[in-house]
Amino acid sequence: MPNILTSRFLLGPGPSNCYPEVTAALAHPVIGHLDPLFIERLDNTCEGLRTVWGTQNARTLPLSATGSGGMEAAFVNTVDDGDVAVIAVNGLFGERMCEVARRCGATVVRVDHDWGTPIDVERVLTAHPRPKVIAAVHAETSTGVLSDVASLGQNKGDALLIVDAVTSIGGLELLADDWGIDVGYAGTQKCLGVPPGLSPFTMSGRAFERRIENPRSWYLDVGLLGGYVGAASGSGRTYHHTPPVTMIAGLEA
Amino acid sequence: MPNILTSRFLLGPGPSNCYPEVTAALAHPVIGHLDPLFIERLDNTCEGLRTVWGTQNARTLPLSATGSGGMEAAFVNTVDDGDVAVIAVNGLFGERMCEVARRCGATVVRVDHDWGTPIDVERVLTAHPRPKVIAAVHAETSTGVLSDVASLGQNKGDALLIVDAVTSIGGLELLADDWGIDVGYAGTQKCLGVPPGLSPFTMSGRAFERRIENPRSWYLDVGLLGGYVGAASGSGRTYHHTPPVTMIAGLEA
Numbered sequence: 001m002p003n004i005l006t007s008r009f010l011l012g013p014g015p016s017n018c019y020p021e022v023t024a025a026l027a028h029p030v031i032g033h034l035d036p037l038f039i040e041r042l043d044n045t046c047e048g049l050r051t052v053w054g055t056q057n058a059r060t061l062p063l064s065a066t067g068s069g070g071m072e073a074a075f076v077n078t079v080d081d082g083d084v085a086v087i088a089v090n091g092l093f094g095e096r097m098c099e100v101a102r103r104c105g106a107t108v109v110r111v112d113h114d115w116g117t118p119i120d121v122e123r124v125l126t127a128h129p130r131p132k133v134i135a136a137v138h139a140e141t142s143t144g145v146l147s148d149v150a151s152l153g154q155n156k157g158d159a160l161l162i163v164d165a166v167t168s169i170g171g172l173e174l175l176a177d178d179w180g181i182d183v184g185y186a187g188t189q190k191c192l193g194v195p196p197g198l199s200p201f202t203m204s205g206r207a208f209e210r211r212i213e214n215p216r217s218w219y220l221d222v223g224l225l226g227g228y229v230g231a232a233s234g235s236g237r238t239y240h241h242t243p244p245v246t247m248i249a250g251l252e253a
Numbered sequence: 254m255p256n257i258l259t260s261r262f263l264l265g266p267g268p269s270n271c272y273p274e275v276t277a278a279l280a281h282p283v284i285g286h287l288d289p290l291f292i293e294r295l296d297n298t299c300e301g302l303r304t305v306w307g308t309q310n311a312r313t314l315p316l317s318a319t320g321s322g323g324m325e326a327a328f329v330n331t332v333d334d335g336d337v338a339v340i341a342v343n344g345l346f347g348e349r350m351c352e353v354a355r356r357c358g359a360t361v362v363r364v365d366h367d368w369g370t371p372i373d374v375e376r377v378l379t380a381h382p383r384p385k386v387i388a389a390v391h392a393e394t395s396t397g398v399l400s401d402v403a404s405l406g407q408n409k410g411d412a413l414l415i416v417d418a419v420t421s422i423g424g425l426e427l428l429a430d431d432w433g434i435d436v437g438y439a440g441t442q443k444c445l446g447v448p449p450g451l452s453p454f455t456m457s458g459r460a461f462e463r464r465i466e467n468p469r470s471w472y473l474d475v476g477l478l479g480g481y482v483g484a485a486s487g488s489g490r491t492y493h494h495t496p497p498v499t500m501i502a503g504l505e506a
Binding site for chain 1: 261263267268269270271276277279280282283284285286287288317318319321322324325329349352353356357358442448449450467468469470471472
């Protein structure tokens, strides 16, 4: 077994060091996924995520997947065969968005930029006359470049705006509601100071109404997940899957 | 914040209590996902999973998802539009398999049983003359019933056998290679004594050769994941996504 007590000072484009209270929470006893204590913890966690996302969206929750799983959830719930997705590409994660959207059946319109430069809002907005979604990375993990997603949101027209906030959440100003972000996904392992493994996810009511019903993915179906986190269905909380109770305890802390 | 030190004695059909060494490992410092120490940890973990699965499969790894995510990975990598999937249903998780397979595009042939009874191997094997996959739950979490998946494997013919071992892995005899299991998925939160959040997954070489290339899911694509866990590509380890390093530390412990 490797030396599991090795401590590293992490400043690279991977996970960051955790807050001590997070580490402590991970070591607490496991509780059941339907335990009232866990439900309270989940509700608290969703409320905390609304704060870091800058949103009032009912559908704000920690997906049981990493940031890349969050990316997949964003597309599988919004695009299906033939839907047009305009995607700004200025780094690795914009590239990945194109591949994920393509697998969901979308017709992808790429707007390429030199890596290391921010996205050109005007080019992205004029790339297609009527896309179903426009997608961009807020802060490209692969290059460290910040882009102006607020301007995309203010001028998106009828399209839904998908934003990757894996690297920015908790570290940079992020105002999903004010900026017009319809679907956002993030990671826990950077500015939130929690180990990787959950994806803070948020979806506006507007996006939910226009979601793909019965998406290809059961695991990441926000229509079903809404029933579990409770926000979508009032008191009618339904079992979906057994969530990572311990990781959620860490995120709550 | 709820009382996070509450300890429960967990004997229900949800997560079980963790081993103390697992809990301790979760509290250790986070390391990078490309750190040689983590790679060694991942390799050790895959080797341990081969032991509990009873397999030599190179493609044996902890998926960054829960057991239900493992179920989705099993189907999305093996069935596409129009492929026939014979599914034994004798509880909630057999039901779920049907829904997941349907969303992957499969033509589902259900073989229904009364809940609380084991599956009838003969009926399952004769339900369709030439299915691409046959799927069954080893121990139904929802009822506690054990079924004879070894007999399914010995008589599966040309079909691929998918087995859900969420509740049985680490607690009951499980011999994937001897029994002819082609694709298996499990959970960490029951007999392995690790919190929920990872899915121990294994896939035979035979199943890998007949997998869906470019499946609808990028996140759960075993063709891509094989590059990361290293077994499939020799020394050419490639970055896929940032895995839950802390949860994997717990699983290794």
